[in-house]
Amino acid sequence: MDLRVSLPGLELKNPILPASGCFGFGREFSEFYDLNELGAITIKAATSEGRFGNPTPRVAETSGGMLNAIGLQNPGVKRIMEEELKFLEQYETPILANVAGSTEEEYVEVARELGAHHRVNALELNISCPNVKEGGIQFGTDPSLAASLTRAVKSVSEVPVYVKLSPNTGDIVEMAKAVEGAGADGLSMINTLVGMKLDLGTGRPILANGTGGLSGPSIKPVAIRMVYQVSQAVSIPIIGMGGVTCVEDVLEFLLAGASAVAVGTANFQNPLICPELIEQLPELMDRCGYGSVQACIGRSFKHEETSLSGT
Amino acid sequence: MDLRVSLPGLELKNPILPASGCFGFGREFSEFYDLNELGAITIKAATSEGRFGNPTPRVAETSGGMLNAIGLQNPGVKRIMEEELKFLEQYETPILANVAGSTEEEYVEVARELGAHHRVNALELNISCPNVKEGGIQFGTDPSLAASLTRAVKSVSEVPVYVKLSPNTGDIVEMAKAVEGAGADGLSMINTLVGMKLDLGTGRPILANGTGGLSGPSIKPVAIRMVYQVSQAVSIPIIGMGGVTCVEDVLEFLLAGASAVAVGTANFQNPLICPELIEQLPELMDRCGYGSVQACIGRSFKHEETSLSGT
Amino acid sequence: MHVLQNKWIASNTFEMKLTGRFVNSMKQPGQFLHIKVGDGTSHVLRRPLSIANVDHHIVTVIYKIVGKGTKWLSERKIGETVDVIGPRGTGFPIEGVRNEHIVLIGGGVGVPPLYYLGRKLVQQSNTVTSVLGFQGKDGVFYEDAFRELGETLITTDDGSYGYKGRVTDLIGVLNQDVTQYFSCGPKPMLKGVSETFTIPGFISLEERMGCGVGACFACVCETSDPEDSKGYRKICQDGPVFPAGEVVL
Amino acid sequence: MHVLQNKWIASNTFEMKLTGRFVNSMKQPGQFLHIKVGDGTSHVLRRPLSIANVDHHIVTVIYKIVGKGTKWLSERKIGETVDVIGPRGTGFPIEGVRNEHIVLIGGGVGVPPLYYLGRKLVQQSNTVTSVLGFQGKDGVFYEDAFRELGETLITTDDGSYGYKGRVTDLIGVLNQDVTQYFSCGPKPMLKGVSETFTIPGFISLEERMGCGVGACFACVCETSDPEDSKGYRKICQDGPVFPAGEVVL
Ligand SMILES: Cc1cc2nc3c(=O)[nH]c(=O)nc-3n(C[C@H](O)[C@H](O)[C@H](O)COP(=O)(O)OP(=O)(O)OC[C@H]3O[C@@H](n4cnc5c(N)ncnc54)[C@H](O)[C@@H]3O)c2cc1C
Ligand SMILES: Cc1cc2nc3c(=O)[nH]c(=O)nc-3n(C[C@H](O)[C@H](O)[C@H](O)COP(=O)(O)OP(=O)(O)OC[C@H]3O[C@@H](n4cnc5c(N)ncnc54)[C@H](O)[C@@H]3O)c2cc1C
Ligand SMILES: Cc1cc2nc3c(=O)[nH]c(=O)nc-3n(C[C@H](O)[C@H](O)[C@H](O)COP(=O)(O)O)c2cc1C
Ligand SMILES: Cc1cc2nc3c(=O)[nH]c(=O)nc-3n(C[C@H](O)[C@H](O)[C@H](O)COP(=O)(O)O)c2cc1C
Ligand code: FES
Ligand code: FES
Secondary structure, eight states, X not given: OBOOEEETTEEESSSEEXXXXXXXXXXXXXXXXXXXXXXXXEEEEEOSSOBOOOOSOOEEEETTEEEEOOOOOBOOHHHIIIIXXXXXXXXXXXXXXXXXXXXXXXXXXXXXXXXXXXXXXXXXXXXXXXXXTTSSHHHHHOHHHHHHHHHHHHHHOSSOEEEEOOSOSSOHHHHHHHHHHTTOSEEEEOOOEEXXXXXXXXXXXXXXXXXXXXXXXXXXXXXXXXXXXXXHHOSSOEEEESSOOXXXXXXXXXXXXXXXXXXXXXXXXXXXXXXXXXXXHHHHHHHTTOSBHHHHTTHHHHHHHHHHTTO | OBOOEEETTEEESSSEEEOTTSSXXXXXXXXXXXXXXXXXXEEEEEOSSOBOOOOSOOEEEETTXXXXXXXXXXXXXHHIIXXXXXXXXXXXXXXXXXXXXXXXXXXXXXXXXXXXXXXXXXXXXXXXOTTSTTSSHHHHHOHHHHHHHHHHHHHHOSSOEEEEOOSOSSOHHHHHHHHHHTTOSEEEEOOOEEEOOBOTTTSSBSSTTSOEEEESGGGHHHHHHHHHHHHHHOSSOEEEXXXXXXXXXXXXXXXXTOSEEEEOTHHHHOTTHHHHHHHHHHHHHHHTTOSBHHHHTXXXXXXXXXXXXXX | OEEEEEEEEETTEEEEEEESTTGGGOOSTTOEEEEOOSSTTSOOSOEEEEOOEEETTEEEEEEEOOSHHHHHHHTOOTTOBOOEEEEESBOOOOTTOOSXXXXXXXXXXXXXXXXXXXXXXXHTTOEEEEEXXXXXXXXXXXXXXXXXXSOEEEEETTXXXXXXXXXXXXXXXXXXXOOEEEEESOHHHHHHHHHHOOSOEEEEOOOOOSSSSSSSOOSEEEXXXXXXXXXXEETTTTOBEEETTSBOO | OEEEEEEEEEXXXXXXXXXXXXXXXXXXXXXXXXXXOSSTTSOOSOEEEEOOEEETTEXXXXXXXXXXXXXXXXXXXXXXBOOEEEEESBOOOOTTOOSOEEEEEEEGGGHHHHHHHHHHHHHTTOXXXXXXXXXXXXXXXXXXXXXXXXXXXXXXXXXXXXXXXXXXXXXXXXXXXXXXXEEESOXXXXXXXXXXXXXXXXXXXXXXXXXXXXXXXXXXXXXXXXXXXXXXXXXXXXXBEEXXXXXXX
16 A cells, blocks of 8 residues: 655655644654654744743633644654654654744744754744744734735745635635635645633633633544635645544545645544554445545545536 | 513514424424423524425434534415414414525515514524525525625515525625625524535435535524624624524524524434523623623723723 | 344345334334434434334334435444434324235335334234335335235346346236235335335335424425325425325426 | 451541552552542543552552542452552652651542551651641541551641641741651642642642553643753652652642
8 A cells, every 4th residue: 555645855764753732843753653654744933933822721622623722842853853843853853843923034043053954854834823922823814915025935945835724714715826826736625713712610711821722523524624725726735634544534634635645633542543543544435446545635625626527 | 680682673572592493383393392491492494385295304413513404394374384384373472483585586585475474583694594495505605695685585575584694605704794785684693504414334425415504502602703793793683593502602692693592413412402502691790700691792892991091 | 212123134135123212103114203313403404314123122223324414323333322302204004904915115214204104004904915016126125124014026127136127027926916005215216116016005205304203394295196185295294105105206 | 459447437438448459569658549430431530549558469449539430349249359550650759768757738538548658657657747638527527547657637627627737827827847848638738738848759649540651641730940851750660759849840
């Protein structure tokens, strides 16, 4: 069974990678398994200076999902390069580095530095973090801002740039086309939906930040729909994510049009989820009659086209 | 314990009502309990002519939720008045009649007829059905279209008009303000999020319509967040809904700023859910220290205001 | 309702016996139970399963594991409680059917309701012939039970047991004195059956359900008669059983 | 891990004994187990519960039902399997602590880890005094077990048992030869304890967790030292136990 996928900057031996922010910089999970098993590694968002993030509580559980408002806590791009990318040198797995910022200048600066690091194979532009006022969400909800940011980052980055889209929009296709037009090499989708949970005892939001980003199985139908719509409207590849917990979910994202699939929240329930999915995927693909990951990608609509055109 | 809530057109003896489309016209549920127990009844969307709706399958289950693409099937406003509202005459419960359409003219016509019916106490303008191409969703994603539709309907309706908002937007507050400015007497929120599920066997969407509306516990955090944000930005009351399955959820919506709470999908799992919630609410309110429904409404942010202003 | 038994009877197929409220109102074969699966709200929709038998306050359902809900059901142990709404829907109209020769035609998970139907028909002095289709030998269940009711022909898709082929292939060989047929199974089978027979019959349909009580319009099918005043039927309420030809397959 | 016992020991409080993988690596008191609750993905986050004891391949946790996850746990029966990651975190640094007089101060669900800690301290020839706070008489558990370790003072908020008041009220009456304290409980209690004592001590914190393994930054707290090179600690990895004064309460 051929699990390989070739994406801009990322030669994946299988289509499974952890999602940004749910895997730190890999260190903790390296105690559970060999990170070389992964298709790629997405590291936690980097900003130019270190950030402490939001006050706690930062997470809350919801029905079939969770809210988080970490607030882009990270040690800053310099220390990430010195300490974390250094640690990851012992592995061969391609690295997708998540880039955040409050201003276009900050994004550009971080992208220039990370993109020049020999261990970084591609950048993921996080224009969709809902959890900090100055976290880039303004770029994620306005197609023209998103396009101009993408253009600016592309002009300095030495590696391909994936733009990570926010689902908190009325028209995801418009957003995707805007960043494709601005030169994005790929898309990552989806980030979290903005949600809230109240503590009935105090009457107030459980998260100190008030709102948080909803992730987990709850959001999968929204993610599948968006990947399905966007993959038919653009010609750059998509890294799909949102609520993956089992190998059936991985296949569903591929069929919907994703070329690779990222796993976020599910790492918290099962730290071994990524290697388990990689192990289980061939059997499921085989059972469903697919001989390669390539053959699965976008099958939901390619199929339709075929049957509609009468062949 | 005082459960009464007084809303434009609707004098509710308790804050619980079924959500439109999940309760038909009440007939089937009247076999399970006395409909007079309900705070109000929201009836299924009416269009000017009868509609057959979408091909089947029309529903699919998701993790903690479901997708539906019924497609506004209904017998048309005339037969609804002759057959269904006639049936409901034996009950005293206030009726909120859901109005749908493809064009402004259709909405206006349906609103004029239903609003003139003696058994209808208020209209709910469904500008948020994601499941039919001509189902009003265009009105639900463009604030100026929504405002003009609201104005047109208000000018013909003999009863108060609630506008039902779609969560498939980047800025729910803007939408709410637009319809408030156009004269809406209240808001209903939220309708369903657009989602999709694929059948791994065929590779295609399970729903014949492709996409469907996501409802159920999955979407509750999004609904709570939107009610919380909108209730602080407008001064008209909100009927909150989205994923209610237990009495704690009812209280959460009230605290978030809803004045009444509608129950949709949960009727499918437990046909007795509405009377059970009504029965359980006083005990929970008491335990949390609230003496009336009125005292709960918007407590999450009223609380904050108080403590921020230092008292 | 309480689980009295939950046992494997064929490939991925389980027989569950339940007792509790409602059983005494389960009189019409072809109706279904609407069963809550999973804990709490992990599954928001109930699962419809046909009544396969009712006997002395005990109701039987037979189900095949096809997804998470039926998997969950198969893990229920004796003595546990299952949340059931039922009986729902309109079953086979057999009141007054006496001294006829009836053929029952079932495929896969369409077989279970035919057993209760057959028992009732035999009690009402009818002669019953059953034609039951399964995927393969491993999937066959209730063969002996049907044989006790009357002549029983089994087909398997792969020919591993009984006749090789589909149930419709056997319609031609049936005794000419057959007066009515009752059928339940996948849509293509029902289509085949109702197109092949010239005698009157009733068919039982499946559709994904929302409410299961007639309120949500999830389970509708079109009527064949374009002049029909409603134009549609709800499978959960007007059906699942319809006179052959009433609805579009 | 396998459930060997799961019994009610005080108001809404259960003691669960587990056996299986990992038990032999559970050596440091103050660490926690990270336990999956619910079926499938109904609960996406694990629940952290302190190790209350380890004895002959059996690990004990004591938990109070506060929400859906602990409710689910309380319904587990003997012989069932519970999915556990552990031991996680950094516990009380007691290696080399010998011949001291240690006071253990616990409140509510902060009491359980102190029992395993106390046992280890006594094994290492320390004298242990325990001050344990509960809401009321109904909530008191493990009193006799602690008494076997040394002097034990109980307080209840409502005075229905032991001293009326808070554990901090009793710090003044403690023997002057106390050399160190170890404390676990709600934040206000830890704050009170660490502000009242002048001797060195360690405190164990609680925070809502995402991953529980140090990867998600959900559970951080600020360091007291603004010059600290990181400025924060992760409760699930660097903690839950910290030297008093290291982090901001
Ligand atoms: C009136 C009626 C009677 C039935 N009687 C029987 C029976 O006696 N024995 C039996 O084994 N099966 C029967 N079925 C089919 C049975 O309901 C499904 O196999 C079952 O719901 C699948 O649930 P799941 O969770 O295992 O599968 P999943 O695929 O995980 O279910 C997801 C959703 O799809 C629905 N669904 C999936 N397959 C079907 C289907 N074939 N028909 C309707 N809904 C479906 C489920 O109800 C659920 O809402 C009947 C269906 C209907 C409509
Ligand atoms: C290091 C550590 C050790 C703990 N040891 C114990 C113990 O030995 N005995 C015991 O009874 N409790 C202990 N707790 C608290 C225990 O984890 C929570 O009571 C439990 O997670 C509540 O789960 P729930 O599903 O019942 O509640 P819910 O409120 O439904 O849980 C929802 C979410 O909030 C989290 N949560 C809720 N309350 C707390 C809390 N107080 N601390 C952390 N997370 C919380 C849950 O983990 C879950 O993610 C400990 C907490 C931590 C951080
Ligand atoms: C705790 C947490 C932290 C996250 N941090 C980031 C981040 O730093 N950058 C980013 O682009 N996405 C971040 N995300 C979003 C995830 O990468 C992913 O897009 C989202 O959670 C949906 O996938 P899932 O449902 O599999 O978790 C975070 C998500 C969680 C739950
Ligand atoms: C099967 C189904 C049909 C629906 N039909 C309508 C409708 O006709 N008009 C409408 O305004 N909303 C309709 N809705 C949306 C619900 O009224 C409600 O806004 C939504 O389902 C969220 O609430 P819930 O999570 O409690 O179901 C429908 C929802 C479902 C599940
Ligand atoms: S399932 Fe709701 S009408 Fe049939
Ligand atoms: S819970 Fe994830 S870092 Fe501590």
